[in-house]
Amino acid sequence: MSLARAPLIALAVLAALLLAGLPLVASGYVLALAIGMLNFTILATAWALFSGPTHYISLASAAFFGIGAYTAAMMAETVPWPLVLVAATLAGFAVALVVGLSTLRLSGVYFVIFTFGLTELIRQLVTWYEVIVAGTVGRYLFLGMPQSTIYWQLLALAVAVLVIGWLIGRSRLGLAARVIGADEVVARHSGIDTTRTKIVLFAISSAIMALAGAIMAPRWTYIDPAIAFNPMISFQVVIMALLGGAGALFGPLLGAVPLVLLFEVLQANFPNAYSILLGAVFILIVYGLPRGVIGLIEDWRPAASRSVATLPSRAPRDPNVLTISDLKKSFGGLSAVDSVSFDVRPGEIIGLVGPNGSGKTSVLNLISGALKPDAGQIFYLGRPINGANPETIARLGVARTFQLVRVLPSMSVVENVIPGFAFRARHVTGAAAHEEALALLARVGLEHRAATPASELTYIDQKRLELARALALEPKLLLLDEWLAGLNPTELEEGIALIQSLRFDGLSIIMVEHVMDAIHALCDRCVVMNAGRVIAHGTPRLALAEPEVVRAYLGEDDA
Amino acid sequence: MLRKSLSRLALAAAVSALAGPAARVTTLPNYQLWVKDVNAAGGITVGGKKLQIEVVEYDDRSNSEEAVKAIERLGTQDKVDIILPPWGTGLNLAVGPTFNRLGYPHLAVTAATDRAPEMAKRWPNSFWFLGPSKAGAVALSEVLGKLKSENKIGAKVAMISVADAFGIELATAARAAFKSAGLEIALDKTYPIGTQDMQALLKDAMASGADAVVAFSYPPDTIAITDAARVLSYNPKVYYTAVGTAFPVFKGKFGAAAEGVMGVGGWNVDSPALQAYFKRHTEVIGREPDRWASPVTYVSLQMLQQAIERVGKIDNAAIIKELQTGTFDTIMGKIKLADNIMPIVWWVGQWQNGEFVGLAPTSYEGAKAPLFPKPAWKQ
C-alpha cells in the first residue's frame, strides 16, 4: 500500500458514495438499468475470480444465480431476510463444492462440459423436487421490496466482490490460481495443491453468484424453475467478463456496464436479431480482443509482481537423501521401469544414463510424483514418498526441471520464480520473496532479465529460469531432466559450471543426460539403464566402460 | 422460448411484439386487432375529443426481469397513457408490483393462478380475466361426473399433468374435484416440460383401464400426446388435453382427427357478436383466434375503452374504479367483474364438427352437450 494509491482509494470511495445516492434522484427506469449493471458486474467479476486466472471456463453462472434466487423464493416468506441471504450463499457454495469435487481433479474440458448442462440439470432437479415433494411449482415472493433497497444491497455486494477479488489477487490463493492457469504441471511441481485451490476459488465465486440471485429475486414476485434458471445469463456473464478482460479485477466491470446498455438498445430496436447480434459480438471479442479491453490497456503498462504469508516446518534425518528399491512401472504391456534400485547420498551428483526409451525420465517422474509406481519403494530423507502427490513431494524438498522446458510464458522472469517460494514448506511471500527471488536469479545469471516476460528468453536462459524456480523450493534433491541438452559448447561449459556450484550448497542431484562429457565432469556415480532395467552402476569411467553398456548403446556388432 | 407481449396504448402507446408461441396466438393479435378497430372508428373518445392510439412496443423475451424493466420504462420514461401487460402468468405476476406502484390499471388476461383473488386484493388496480385455475378442474369434473352418472363411462380416470405451475394446480384441484364427483384416479403421473416421448405414459394409461384420459398439458405436449395416442390407436371414450387444444394449430395439424377432443377453453358459438369477432379476427390478422383467451383479451380491452370514455379523461384512479364497479357491453355480452375477477371463463370445450364449442361450466349460455364417445382417430 503506497502513497500513490491514496488518491485512487479516495476516488473509489467517492464514487461509491455517489452511486449510493442514485436512487434518490433517478427515475424508476434508470434505477432498473443501474440494478442490471450492478447485478452483471457482480456476476461477471465473480466469474472472472475463478475462470479468469485458471482458464477453466464455467458456463454455469445461471445455475448458481438461480440457486440463490430459488432459495430466496422458498424461504423469504417465513425466514428473516438476512438469514435468507446467508442460506442462499451457503446453497451456492455447497453445490459448487459438489461440482468441483467431481470435475476439478481433471482437465478443464470436463469441467466445461459439466457446467454446460448444469443449469438445465439443476432446473430439472428443482422442478422434480417441487412437483413430487412440495406439490407446488413456483413460489410467491411478496416482500414489497422497493427497487432502491435492492439497488443498495447490490451496491454493497459489488463493492464486497471487488474487495474480495483484490484480496485474493494479492494472496497465495490468487498466485496459485495464476500459476495453474499458466501451466498446471508446473503448479503441482511447485507445491501447489491444484485441486484444492480450484475448488475453493470456484466455491467462492459461485457463492457470490447465488447471493446476487437471492437479492434480485424479490423483483419478480413469482419464481418458478424456468424463471430462476435462465441459461442466457451464463452467456451474458461470460461475454461481459471477456469483453472487459477476465485477467484483471476491474475488467468485468468495464465489460458489464457498456454491454448492459448495448443489450438494452438491441432489445428495444432489434429484438428479432438479438440473439444473432449477441453471438456476433461475442465472436468478435474472442477473435479481436482475446484479453479484453484490459488487455489493450495492459499492453502499455507492465504488471507488478506480488505474493503473501508464511509458516515453518521440519524434515527428518537419514543417511541417504534418496533410496529407491525395486521400483516398477508398466504402461499396458510395456515395462518402462523394471526393478530399479539405487540410492543417492547427501551432496552427490548421480548420472542416470541409457539409450532412448530406457526408462530414465520415467524414473524421474516416479520420484517427483508425476507417475505412481506399480510396485517398489521410494524413500526420501527416510520418508516413503511412493504414490504421493507431486505437490506434496515438491513441498518436502524434491525439485525438478522438465525435458521440454516449461516456463510460464505470460509471467515475467521473477514472477516465474516466486511460486517456488510461495508454496514450499517454509514459505516466503511479499517483498521478502521478491528479494530472495532476485538473489536466486543472480545465482543462475538472470538478474538482468528479472522483469522480462519469460516467453522472450533465449533457450538457455529459459533453462536457467527453470532451474531457478526449482531452486526456489529449497530442495534437498534436484532432478534434472536432460537440462544440458541442446546447448552449444560455450553454454555447455557455463551450464556444467552452474551445476557444479550447486553441489557446494549441499544439494543432491540426479541428472538424466546424454551429454557424456557432462556425466564424466559432474557425476560421482552413474546408473545406466536399458529397457527399464539397471545394467550398470558405479563411477562414470567404470560403469560406462562395461561391455553390456557399450552393447546397449552401440548394438551387438560394435561391442 | 415463450415470449410475452406487452403493450401500452393511447396517445402514445406501446405493445411488445415478437412474441413466442402463445403470445403470438392470443395476446398480440388481439391487441393489434383492437387498436385497428378503435382507430378505424376514429379513436377513443376522451373528454369529447376522439384520440387515435399510437403504439410503442417492447419485447420482454419471456423474461421477468425484462418485463419489469419494460414496464418501468413505459411508465417512467416514455410516460404513456395506457400500459397493456405481457403474456403469461409468471410475467403478469412479475409486473404486478410495478403496475401497482405506477398506478396504471393492470388487465391481467393470460394469467391463470389460484391466487388471483389474493392478487386482486393486494393490487386493487389489477383485474384477472381467467380467474383461479382450479375452476378448470371443477368444470371438467362436472362434465365427467355427468357422463358417469349417465353410465356412459366408468369411475376410472387416467390423469397425467405437466410439471409446471398450471399443470400442477389443475392436477391438485382435480384430485379433490374428481373425488367429489365420484371418480377414481387410476393413473396419476407428471412429466417434465419438453418430454418428447409420450408413448410410455399413454401405454400406462391404456393399462389402467380408464375410460377417460385427462392430460393437463401445454401446447407442445398437447400435440405430442395426441400424436402418440393416434399412433398407438388408443381411443378412450373421453380424451382431454388441456392448453393448446383450442388453438387453430391443433385443428390444423389433426384435421378431422380432432373431432371429439376436449380441452381448456370454449365459447358460445351461437352468439352473433362472437361470430362477428371471429370473422374480423380471421380477416384482419390472417388466422383464426384461439377459442379460449383470445375473445377474453378482446373483452378486457373493450372494457378499458368504455371505462376511459365514461371517465372522460386519463385519470387512472377513476378508470380503475369504473372497471371495478361498472357493467360493460362486450362481445361476450354484458360483463361486470366480481371483485376484479372475470365472471365468465369457459373451462371445457370440445371440437364438434370443426368448431371448438364450449361445454362447461354447464350453466353458461351456449354450453353444449358433449359429443360422446370420442370417435376413433382418423389416420
Add this chain to the structure above:
Amino acid sequence: MLLLDILISGLVLGGMYALISMGLTLQYGVARIMNLAYGEFLVGAAFLAFWLYSTIGISPLAGLILAVPLAFLANWAIYRWLLTPLVRRAKSRGQLEVDSILATFGLLFIVQGIALVLFGGQYYSYGYLSVPVSILGTTLALNRVIAFIFAGLIGVGLYLALTRTRTGTAIRAIAVNPTAASLVAIDVRTASAFAFALGGAMVAAGGVLVSMFLTFNASMGVVFTMKALIVVIVGGVGNVLGALVVGLALGVIETGVTRLVDPGLTLAVTYALFMIVLLVRPQGLFGSAVR
C-alpha cells in the same frame, strides 16, 4: 414384457443419440474442436427437412440427400474460416479447447438467432410416417424405427470407413496423436477439416431423421449438444464405437428411468452416469489415452 418394451424403445431412442454423438466424437476427438454449437446444426437440419416437406413435399428421407452434403460443406467452411485462425493461434491443445469453446458458444447464439428469425420460437412438427408398427410385441412409430435403422447404417458405415480405408486410418491416427501423425506425412490440417465436416454431416443426418417424429423448436439444440458431449466423454473421446455403444446405452437407461422411476429425472441420471465415469475412468469406457 415391460422390460422388453423398455429395451426396444430405449434402443430406438439410443440410436438417435448414437448417431449424434458419433459426429461429435469426430469433431472433438480428431479436429480437437469442442463444438458447443453442435446441436444447433441438428435443429437447423430439422428445420430444413420440415421446410422441404411442407413447402415442396420432399420426404425427409430424400431430403437427406440434400441436407447431408450441404451440412458437410457448411461445416467445412466453418472450420476453414472460423476455426482455423484459432487453431493457428493456439499454442497448446488446452488453449485451442478454450478458444474453440468460446467461439462455438458464440456461434451457438448466432445459429439459434437465425433459426428464431426465420421460424420464430414456436414448436413445429410434421409427423411423417407416424404409423404404428409392432416389433416383438412392442408398438413403435414407424418413423422412429426407420430413424434407428438409418442411424445404424450410418454408424456401421462410418466405423467401416474409419477402420478399413486409408483416410479413415489417417483420421484415427490424428485422434490418437496429432504430432506423431504429422510425422508420418498425414496432413493433419486437411484431415481435421474433413473430420469436422464429416461430424457436421452426421449431426445433420440425425436432425433430418429425428424431425420425422420430434416436436422441435429453435431452442432445442442445447439439450442435444449436452447429451452428445456426455456420451462422447463417457464413450472415450475420438472413439466412434464407444460413442455408438454409449449412445445406445443412454437411450435404454433414459427410457428405463422414465418408465420405472420418474420422467423428471432423465437428465439427472445422465449426469449421474457422467459423474461416475469421471470418478472411476475419466478417459472414458473405451478410451485409451490418459490425458
